[in-house]
Amino acid sequence: MKALRVLRTLSSITTAQSPNPQKCFTSSSLFNRFYSAQPQHDDPLPPTTDEFHADAVFDSSHFDDLNLNSSNIDNGNQKPTWDDKYRDRVKSQVFQEDISQSRIWKREEEKKKKAGRLAESLLEAALDDDEYDDVEVGEVKDEDQKSLSVGIIGAPNAGKSALTNYMVGTKVSAVSRKVNTTTHEVLGVLTKGVTQMCFFDTPGLMLKKSGFPYSDIKVRNESAWTSVNLYDVLIVIFDIHRHLTRPDSRVVRLIERMGSISNTAQKRVLCMNKVDLVAKKNDLLKVVEEFRDLPGYERYFMVSGLKGAGVKDLTKYLMEQAVKRPWDEDPFAMSEEVMKNISLEIVREKLLDHVHQEIPYGIDHRLMSWKELRDGSLRIEQHFITHKISQRKILVGKNGSKIGRIGVEANEELRAIFKRNVHLILMVRVKS
Numbered sequence: 001m002k003a004l005r006v007l008r009t010l011s012s013i014t015t016a017q018s019p020n021p022q023k024c025f026t027s028s029s030l031f032n033r034f035y036s037a038q039p040q041h042d043d044p045l046p047p048t049t050d051e052f053h054a055d056a057v058f059d060s061s062h063f064d065d066l067n068l069n070s071s072n073i074d075n076g077n078q079k080p081t082w083d084d085k086y087r088d089r090v091k092s093q094v095f096q097e098d099i100s101q102s103r104i105w106k107r108e109e110e111k112k113k114k115a116g117r118l119a120e121s122l123l124e125a126a127l128d129d130d131e132y133d134d135v136e137v138g139e140v141k142d143e144d145q146k147s148l149s150v151g152i153i154g155a156p157n158a159g160k161s162a163l164t165n166y167m168v169g170t171k172v173s174a175v176s177r178k179v180n181t182t183t184h185e186v187l188g189v190l191t192k193g194v195t196q197m198c199f200f201d202t203p204g205l206m207l208k209k210s211g212f213p214y215s216d217i218k219v220r221n222e223s224a225w226t227s228v229n230l231y232d233v234l235i236v237i238f239d240i241h242r243h244l245t246r247p248d249s250r251v252v253r254l255i256e257r258m259g260s261i262s263n264t265a266q267k268r269v270l271c272m273n274k275v276d277l278v279a280k281k282n283d284l285l286k287v288v289e290e291f292r293d294l295p296g297y298e299r300y301f302m303v304s305g306l307k308g309a310g311v312k313d314l315t316k317y318l319m320e321q322a323v324k325r326p327w328d329e330d331p332f333a334m335s336e337e338v339m340k341n342i343s344l345e346i347v348r349e350k351l352l353d354h355v356h357q358e359i360p361y362g363i364d365h366r367l368m369s370w371k372e373l374r375d376g377s378l379r380i381e382q383h384f385i386t387h388k389i390s391q392r393k394i395l396v397g398k399n400g401s402k403i404g405r406i407g408v409e410a411n412e413e414l415r416a417i418f419k420r421n422v423h424l425i426l427m428v429r430v431k432s
């Protein structure tokens with residue numbers, strides 16, 4: 001990294017001073033020294049064969065970053081010991097040489113293309129069922145389009161977002177927090193074949209123990225309760241593990257209220273989430289039994305929004321409920337809000353890849369700034385706020401190696417997904 005910083009600094013010096021050929025030459029000599037690893041005039045002369053003994057200490061780690069391993073020697077012809085990637089960068093940035101025919105440049109381009117293809121296939125993989133794949137989203141005429149609005153209602157923490165993310169495929173689909181009404185937000189949009197489904201969050205729709213809505217947010221609540229009926233399908237979701245261990249009477253009331261009468265204008269389903277946390281599968285049947293007589297629910301689903309169990313069946317059911325109606329959302333648009341969520345999610349994913357179980361979940365991960373720059377690139381700054389210095393050390397790694405790797409991988413993936421340059425800044429700090 002230090003070398004990169006020096007390269008940038010020197011690059012600007014060179015550009016600024018280019019009218020003076022002598023200075024230019026001085027800088028480029030320095031570059032040769034940093035990046036080509038070629039012997040310089042002031043280097044001590046290498047030992048002659050006579051002076052060199054086989055038992056002299058050899059430490060391969062000293063040579064790793066110079067690529068001085070045996071693969072550089074081929075049939076007695078010594079290959080260059082510098083890294084061509086850096087060489088090319090110097091050629092193009094410092095000497096303004098055309099490197100488009102260079103092998104390394106082509107390899108880098110191929111890498112970029114591969115990342116792009118990966119992003120596309122992720123989009124395709126949002127649903128792993130081929131059944132709906134025979135139509136290209138871009139080709140669907142208005143009159144052929146099918147839509148479905150799905151409201152999701154449940155206690156905080158029931159798993160509404162996790163379930164939606166799983167169905168929609170967060171990485172590449174529009175999981176936006178766009179405000180739809182005063183109380184309802186679009187959680188996500190899934191467009192597959194001719195069908196588009198919009199998932200709506202319905203916050204604030206909890207009942208007091210008495211069974212009545214909370215009065216402090218009464219007005220907001222009333223409009224929310226009314227508009228709940230506007231969705232084609234309503235998913236009532238609850239945490240079945242919690243229900244078996246510490247049942248919440250407000251959740252039970254919500255389930256009972258929504259299922260008390262059958263609604264001809266709206267299909268309602270009861271989703272028992274977090275089944276992965278229930279060890280005894282017989283317990284699941286007990287809960288089904290408990291809510292079996294509620295006429296309002298057309299179907300019951302047992303799912304794990306986090307792990308994916310049962311989600312395919314639920315998605316298939318929802319797809320079948322779609323009605324002929326033009327789509328509301330642009331299937332290709334990615335709102336800024338969506339992109340922000342994606343950026344957090346990708347970094348978080350890389351963090352978990354690299355720190356495994358070492359890091360407690362209490363770490364605060366925040367998006368601090370998001371800027372679209374004039375050249376179209378994005379500057380994204382995220383912070384990890386830890387409680388202890390020891391946690392900070394784990395995240396940072398030796399000489400910043402861990403956070404560096406997390407950043408490099410996340411940056412590459414974000415560039416592929418957003419199809420533009422991304423300047424990602426990650427900072428680890430201890431809560432003050």
Ligand SMILES: Nc1nc2c(ncn2[C@@H]2O[C@H](COP(=O)(O)OP(=O)(O)OP(=O)(O)O)[C@@H](O)[C@H]2O)c(=O)[nH]1
Binds near residue numbers: 275
């Ligand atoms: N084990 C397990 N955990 C889950 C599952 N679904 C969600 N969770 C976890 O439960 C917590 C809450 O999930 P969310 O999806 O944020 O819940 P929510 O209903 O959207 O919560 P609010 O935004 O507060 O309304 C998160 O820590 C999830 O990782 C599941 O199926 N299994």
